[in-house]
Amino acid sequence: xxxxxxxxxxxxxxxxxxxxxxxxxxxxxxxxxxxxxxxxxxxxxxxxxxxxxxxxxxxxxxxxxxxxxxxxxxxxxxxxxxxxxxxxxxxxxxxxxxxxxxxxxxxxxxxxxxxxxxxxxxxxxxxxxxxxxxxxxxxxxxxxxxxxxxxxxxxx
Numbered sequence: 001x002x003x004x005x006x007x008x009x010x011x012x013x014x015x016x017x018x019x020x021x022x023x024x025x026x027x028x029x030x031x032x033x034x035x036x037x038x039x040x041x042x043x044x045x046x047x048x049x050x051x052x053x054x055x056x057x058x059x060x061x062x063x064x065x066x067x068x069x070x071x072x073x074x075x076x077x078x079x080x081x082x083x084x085x086x087x088x089x090x091x092x093x094x095x096x097x098x099x100x101x102x103x104x105x106x107x108x109x110x111x112x113x114x115x116x117x118x119x120x121x122x123x124x125x126x127x128x129x130x131x132x133x134x135x136x137x138x139x140x141x142x143x144x145x146x147x148x149x150x151x152x153x154x155x156x
């Protein structure tokens with residue numbers, strides 16, 4: 001047997017027969033070749049393809065801290081104070097469950113003050129309403145017709 005192994009011979013024969021031509025991705029570099037090795041690369045790539053946030057991979061206390069930071073933006077589109085309080089209550093329930101049985105890194109997490117979130121929500125809504133209202137003109141718009149101006153001056 002020559003220095004060429006059976007596998008190398010099979011690859012060479014397939015290449016000569018053109019079986020590797022027109023494969024998808026041919027001629028393009030391999031993705032992530034210059035990045036450090038990540039054992040969960042396939043999970044991250046699948047989540048990117050599916051459009052799933054990578055926040056699900058965070059440890060519980062970090063995920064809760066991120067939810068607390070994102071809370072004002074997540075309650076902004078809600079229409080009632082009751083709905084805002086329900087969202088805050090659900091988050092506080094998850095925080096209390098974590099505090100009873102902590103897991104992951106030691107990151108301080110405490111329940112959110114629902115009244116403070118509601119007050120911020122009300123202030124944001126009032127500011128949005130004030131910005132949406134058009135400015136009221138203080139004087140009557142002038143007529144652009146020339147004979148109206150003559151009547152106003154008392155010429156005619």
